[in-house]
Amino acid sequence: MLEEKIQQGHQAEEEYIQQQRQLEYHEVTEQRNEENRREMRLGYLQNHVRGQEMDFQRLHRIMGVKFTPEKPDSVQDIVKASLNHEQRNASLLHYVGVQNAQIEELEEQARAMEAEEMLRTVEQKKADDENVANTALNERAADLSMATLNGITKREEDLKKLCPIVENLCAMSGASASIEREDGGILQLKGCRPDTLTDYLRQCDEAIKELRARVMSLPTASGNEWLRDFLAHKEVVTYPTVIEIRKELESAAQKVKEQKEAKAVMGEAGGGEGAPALGMSVVGD
Numbered sequence: 001m002l003e004e005k006i007q008q009g010h011q012a013e014e015e016y017i018q019q020q021r022q023l024e025y026h027e028v029t030e031q032r033n034e035e036n037r038r039e040m041r042l043g044y045l046q047n048h049v050r051g052q053e054m055d056f057q058r059l060h061r062i063m064g065v066k067f068t069p070e071k072p073d074s075v076q077d078i079v080k081a082s083l084n085h086e087q088r089n090a091s092l093l094h095y096v097g098v099q100n101a102q103i104e105e106l107e108e109q110a111r112a113m114e115a116e117e118m119l120r121t122v123e124q125k126k127a128d129d130e131n132v133a134n135t136a137l138n139e140r141a142a143d144l145s146m147a148t149l150n151g152i153t154k155r156e157e158d159l160k161k162l163c164p165i166v167e168n169l170c171a172m173s174g175a176s177a178s179i180e181r182e183d184g185g186i187l188q189l190k191g192c193r194p195d196t197l198t199d200y201l202r203q204c205d206e207a208i209k210e211l212r213a214r215v216m217s218l219p220t221a222s223g224n225e226w227l228r229d230f231l232a233h234k235e236v237v238t239y240p241t242v243i244e245i246r247k248e249l250e251s252a253a254q255k256v257k258e259q260k261e262a263k264a265v266m267g268e269a270g271g272g273e274g275a276p277a278l279g280m281s282v283v284g285d
Contacts, residue, residue, distance in 0.1 A: 062085075145259060148255070148259070149256075149259075152252055152256060155194075155252065156194050159194040159197055160193075160194060162197065163191075163192040163193060163194070163197060163200075164192070166192050166197060166200045166201060166204065167192045167200070169204050170192075170200055170203060170204055170207075173204055173207040173208060173211065174207055175200070175203035175204050175206065175207035194249065195249070195253075197249075198249065215227055
């Protein structure tokens with residue numbers, strides 16, 4: 001019985017000791033957990049404080065005002081600085097909008113100027129082409145005018161060479177003797193020149209016709225070989241008639257007059273378009 005009581009007493013003591021140990025263990029565990037929670041909360045708070053300090057430092061760099069917990073007025077300073085920054089940002093934004101509008105306007109003006117430059121370039125090229133064409137036309141007109149003048153000069157020289165021959169022909173045919181005037185008539189007054197050559201040729205033609213009529217009235221005309229050859233009808237197709245020569249000379253004189261008037265107009269206009277082309281057919285030598 002006693003041993004059983006002693007054994008029960010030891011067992012109860014061990015149970016009590018185990019309970020005390022468990023309680024101590026739970027207390028130590030709770031204490032350690034509480035310390036861990038405190039350390040974690042302290043670390044979180046420290047990190048949060050450091051983050052706020054960094055935010056305040058960033059705010060100080062941006063606003064130029066430093067927040068100090070000891071000075072509550074620093075918050076008002078930060079607010080004022082923030083309002084000033086907002087006003088400045090609004091002003092800068094408005095300035096940027098004005099600058100963008102000016103840039104767009106300048107770009108539009110630049111595009112308009114480029115289009116105008118292209119148009120002026122096309123017009124200038126067209127004007128240059130027209131000037132080149134007008135210069136070539138003037139050169140061709142000048143060359144043709146010079147060739148015409150040379151042809152007229154050659155014709156006048158040829159006619160001047162023909163004048164003495166026509167005068168001798170008039171003298172031989174007696175054409176000039178038909179003019180019975182004291183001053184010698186228009187032929188005697190002017191003489192045989194290119195402008196009176198047609199009159200001389202007409203007189204020669206009339207004298208030759210009269211001479212042919214007289215020869216045809218002779219009874220020996222058909223028997224004489226020389227007279228028969230003189231009376232034979234001949235056509236001259238190589239040389240123009242007297243009327244054609246007169247018309248051609250009058251036309252050439254008119255063209256020379258028009259050319260001189262055109263040159264006078266060109267001289268007054270200061271080198272305008274060239275004179276109209278003049279043409280003339282020259283009888284072969």
